[in-house]
Amino acid sequence: MDAEISLTVDGVPRRLTVDTRTTLLDALRERLGNPSPKKGCDHGQCGACTVLLDGDRALSCLALAVAHDGAEITTADGLAAGGELHPVQQAFIDRDAFQCGYCTPGQICSAVGLLDEVRRGWPSSATPDLGAAPDLSHAEVAERMSGNLCRCAAYVNIVPAVQQAGGAGGSGRGTGR
Amino acid sequence: MKPFSYARPADVAEAVRTVATEPGAVFLGGGTNLVDHLKLGVARPELVVDVRRLTSRAVVDLEDGGLRIGAAVTNAELAADRRVRERYPVLAQALLSGATGQLRNMATTGGNPLQRTRCVYFQDVTTACNKREPGSGCTAVGGSTRNHAILGTPGVLPDPTAAETCIATHPSDMAVALAALDALVHVQGPAGERLVPFPELHRLPDDDPSRDTVLEHGELITAIDLPPLAAGARSAYRKVRDRASYAFALVSVAAVVPGDGEIRLALGGVAHKPWRARRAEEILRGAPLTEHAVRGAMEAELTAAQPQPGVDGGNGFKIPLVQRTVVATVRDLALEA
Ligand SMILES: Cc1cc2nc3c(=O)[nH]c(=O)nc-3n(C[C@H](O)[C@H](O)[C@H](O)COP(=O)(O)OP(=O)(O)OC[C@H]3O[C@@H](n4cnc5c(N)ncnc54)[C@H](O)[C@@H]3O)c2cc1C
């Protein structure tokens, strides 16, 4: 069954007709020609499809497009608007935080969302004191990024990249501690 | 995926009416469980009724000192709420121990407690499962039982062909905390509103494993109330799992010490519903919460436990594990005092 929806994708308003079964991920990739979010598992388990949905990181494979009519979506592609890399993208390059790169757009959107959540003071299960402002310790970043699997296991460099982008300095390439 | 119609009603009353009058209709919250089930063929609705933008997305103070959580509040927002972190740490900890940042941004207060079991046979439409296909039998008995129930089951080796057999567990962390907090669920149905005490929301399989809760078709959760706790009250959630993050609980414990000589204990990962350890609570009433006392109380609670054998080694490990997890959780709470 078809439905007409509008989405703003990486700043560009789009109108499209979708089957009600279409996920946001398939709408982006198959209908709007934006291959930046990746289909890893299609079941909410890997994080490769992570986008910013109305500002918050979310899994586009578990979102029905029709349920997000009017939404504003930012993909990793849209973070480099105007050709200038987002600090998180730059940090992933500086820290060599990927190998094959398949999980990377999801990792990057997740990291952008994570840094925003930390700025808002949102705790994680690695936050030692629920009442205190969270930091960007290794444990915090690893916990908050646990929804993004990397088949190449670039984790040791992903954590410092996120720390660098968050202004925490990071802890040296490759150490991961 | 089977085709379905989609509706976004104007208000709660219309949503309830729409689902109540269409047997093939389901509510959609954040979609993190339902959309997965649409793909797997576990859910095959004719009509999906979107309620995510219909109920409140606010956490408000109640006059008695408690909190009312709108059904559309996300798991992430709720865990970050100052009042929840300060007054109901057991709930903040349970939420934060569940799923991931992305999923918690999508998952809702109404949807989380109604997520369905992660039993692999329930999720695999090629196998027999009384919960998915009433009367088809239970493939879990004697299969992979590591994640299955030890309490409230029909027996050590239930008849896998019987229509009432089901050894699934309820997977929600949030629900375990809400059971220990004696939360109240606001339910809107075609005949009006009713309040369901959270510990009574979920049910045991009994004669109908297809039903997870006491809710009737068309009943919508609109809000959940947290009753007030006294200023000195303490609470904590502890989850044991196969990985440090991003895994469902093997067992979990929500403990609330309200400060009036009572203790409330709810256990996750051990039964078809969040399991209030009423027997242990009764034994511990008014008693000093020593390790010895808590261990003894849990021994009594677990006398009825039925470990399930399985091709993966079974789930007998859960009996000592949940007992020790309760002891450790209560010990840490006592240290806080
Ligand atoms: C990979 C993965 C890992 C996860 N790990 C964990 C974990 O460790 N711990 C944990 O607790 N959870 C975990 N989850 C589950 C997640 O928490 C749930 O999927 C989520 O909370 C469900 O909420 P929702 O709003 O997305 O529900 P939906 O998927 O929208 O709905 C779930 C069910 O509730 C019904 N429903 C929704 N809203 C209402 C309402 N207001 N009234 C009545 N019925 C309603 C729907 O019809 C559906 O049957 C995990 C999920 C995934 C995919």
Ligand code: FES
């Ligand atoms: S593709 Fe969405 S989480 Fe794996």
Ligand code: FES
């Ligand atoms: S870089 Fe290859 S999967 Fe992550």
